[in-house]
Amino acid sequence: MRITTGMIADNYIGMLSDGLNRLNNYFEQMSSEKKFSRASDDPADAMKAYQSLHELDEISQYSDSISEAKSWVNNSESTVNIVNEIAKSAQETVNAANSNATLNSDDEKTYEMKLEGLQSELLQTLNSTFSGRYVFGGPQSGPAPFRAGTAAEDGAVNDGKLMIYNYNGNPPSYVPFSGINSSSESSMSLTLPVDVGLGMRTDSNGKVVAGTAMDIQTSSIKMLALNMSGTGCENLYDVIGDAVSKLKNGGMPDLGGDITKLQSAQDGILQVTTGIGEKTDMLDFLSGRNDANSISQKSRLSQIQDVDIEQAIMQYQTQQEVYNVSLSVGSKILQKNLFDFLE
C-alpha cells in the first residue's frame, strides 16, 4: 500500500490522542477508586451498584429504627418493673395491716396513707412519657391514658376508680377500667408498628399486617386487668382502693381477698415483662442480622465498582511510559524526507 506523508501524520495524531485518552481514563480510575465514573461507561454494573446502594440505604435506616425501638422497649420494661414494685409494696402493706393483731385507728391511718400514696404513684407511673408519647398509649399532646374517676365527671359509682381513655372509641372518651370485658379488650388495644425489615405490608383496610412489622406498644390492659370475664374485670388500682376503703371503715377488716388479688396482679405483670423480654431478644437478633447484611452489601458494592488500586497505578505508569515513547519516536519519523538528503 502506498504510504503518504499525510497518512503518517494523521496516524500519529490519532495514536497520540488514543494514548492520552487511555491515560486520562486510568487517572480517573486512580483518583475516584471506581471502575467507572459514569453509568454509561458500564450500564450493567451501574444497575447492580444502584441496587446495592438502595439496599445499603434501607439497611442503615432499619438500623436506626431498631435502636429507636430498643430504647422504647427498654423504657417500657423499666416502667413495668416500677408497677411491679408498687404491687409488691402494696401487697406487703396490706399483709402487714391484715396480720396486725393490734390494729388501731392510728395504725389504720398510717396504712391508708401509705396505700393511697402507692395509688397515686401508680397513676403517675401509668401516665409516664418517653420520647413524646405516653408509654401506655396516645400522643403526648392528647389526654393522658389514665385518671382517677370523680363523682362529678363519671358518676358516683366510678368515684375513685381507675378510668382509662379509649383512644379508639367513637368519640374517644374516658371509660371505667372495670367495664373492659373480654370482647371489648381487642377493640381498645393500641399498636405502635415499626418497620424493622420484616417486609412490612398493609392490608386493604390500611392496617399493618401482623408479623410484618414490630409492634413495640406495651398493653396496659394486659398488665393491669385481673379476673377478666365476659362482663368486666378488676385491676390493681381498684384493688388497692378497695383495701383503703376497707381500712377507712374501721374495725378489723379481712383483707385476705385483696392480698390474693395483689399476688395474682404481680403474676399478670410478670407475664407482660416476659413478653417485653421476647421483644428485646427479637430486636437484638434483628440488629445483629442487619449488621451482617450491611457488611455483605458493602463488600458486594465494593466488588462491583471499586477498582484494584495497585492495578490501576501500574496501568497508569505503563501507559505514561508508552505515551512518552510514542512522542519521541513519532517526532523522529516525521522529520526526514528525501529533500533533506538531496544536494
Add this chain to the structure above:
Amino acid sequence: MGTEFTGLSWAGRALDVFQEEISVTNQNISNAATTGYSRQRLNIVSAGPDTGGYDYYSDVPQVGAGVQSKSVEQIRDKFLDERYRNENATKGLYDELSDSFSQLESVVSETDSTDNSDVLTGLSGQISTLADDLKKLQASPDDTNIASTVKSQMEVVCQTVQSDSSQLDKLSEQIKENLKITVNGGLGDGGINATLKSIGELNKQIAGYEQSGQSANDLRDQRNNLLDELSADMDIQVTEQSNGMVTVGINGDSHMLIDSGNHVNSLQMNADNTKVLWSNGTEADLKNGSVGADLQMINGDGTNKGSYGDVGIPCVKNMLDDFATGFTAAINKLATGNGGKALLSATSSSDMRISDDWESSDSLILDNYSGSDKGNYIGQFITLFSQKGVISQNGSATAGTIQDFTDSISMTVSQRYSYIKQMDDSSKSIVKSIQTARSSVSGVNLDEEGVNLIKYQQSYNATSRVITVINDMLDTLINKTAV
C-alpha cells in the same frame, strides 16, 4: 524522416514537457498539506512518427516525434469517495448523539462523576431519603419535627423533578438552535444551504471549464471538500453527470438537493424548529448525519424504533411526567382517604410541588388522620414504596416499584449512551481506515515527488545536451562544410 530542424523542434517540445512536469511536481509539493488535495499527474505520451501525408507503409525506418503532454489529471478514487461519504454520515450521527447524550446523562444522572461517596444524589436517591424519613415518622408518629422533615424532603423531591424537567427543556432549546444554525447558518449565511449554493456555483464553473476538454482539478478538489463536509451532516448521494456537474440527493428521499439542472433546493426549519422541511413544505427524511442526530434528540419519544422512536429528550421528559402525576396521585389517594387534604399537586413534571394546604401547615400529613392508629396510617405511606405498579407509563402500570421507575429514568439514558459510545468508536475507526485508503491513493508522498523532480531535471539536462549536439551538427553542416 524529417529535416535536422525537426529534431530541434522535437527537443524543444520535450523541454516544454519536462518544464510542465516540474510545474506539476511543484504544485503537488506546495499542496502536500492541503486538505482534500488529490495529487496531479501530467499525462504524457510519446508522439508517433510524422508520416508527412503518407500512410504507415514505408520502407524507411520511422522514428517517433518526441513527447507530448495530453492533460493534467488528478488521482482520485470515486468509489472510495462514495464509501467515505456514507460512513461519514454514520459517524456524524453518532458524534452528535454522543455530545448530546453526555449532556442528557448529566441532567438525570444519579451519581456525580466527581464524587467519591456511595450516595445516590439524583431523583432515586431523594426518594430513598423520603422513605427513610417516613419510617422515622412511623416510629414516633406524633413528633411534629419529624413531620416537618418529611415535608422538607418531599419539597426536595418536587424541586428535583422540576429542575430536571426545566434542564431538559433548556437542552432541547439549545439543540433546536444548533440545528437551525446547521441548516441555515448563523445570521442567515453559512450552514447547509450556503454549502449547497457554493456547490452549485462550483458545478457551473467546472462545467464551463471542462468544455474545453481539460479537467478542472482544483475546482473539483474544492467541490469534493464541500461534499465531504455536507456528508457529515446528512446522508447524501452524489452522482456525477457527463457535463461534470454533480447532482446531490438524500438517501431515502426522492427530492434532490441539487438536481440535474443545477437548481439548488434549500432546506428550511418548521415553525418550532422540530422538523426540517423542503421548500414545498414536505418533511425531509433525515435519519443519518448530525442533522439526524439533532432531530432524534428533539423528537425521540422511545415508543417504537425507526422514525424518531429512539431515546430522546421527549422520552425522558415523558417518564418524568409519568412519575410526577403517578406519584402525586398515589400520595394524595392515601392522604385524602380519611377525609384529609391533598399533599401534592402536579399536572406534569414542570409544576410538581407540595399543595397549598401542606405549605401552610407543616404537619398536614399527620393532621389528615384523626384516628389513634397513626403508626398504621404512616405505615401505608411506607408500603407505597415497596408496592409494584404504582407508577404508570404510557397508560399501563409498570412492573416495578417507584424506585425501580426512577432508576430506569437514568438507566434508560445511560444504556443508550453506552451503545452510542460503542457505535461512535467503531464508526470513527471505519471512517479513519477509509480516509487512510483515500490518502494512500490521492495523497502526496514527498519522497516520490523528490525522485520525480530529479528524474525530470535529469531528463531536462539530457535534452539540453541533445539540443547542443544537434546545434553542433548543424553548425558543422552549415558553417564548416564546403566553405
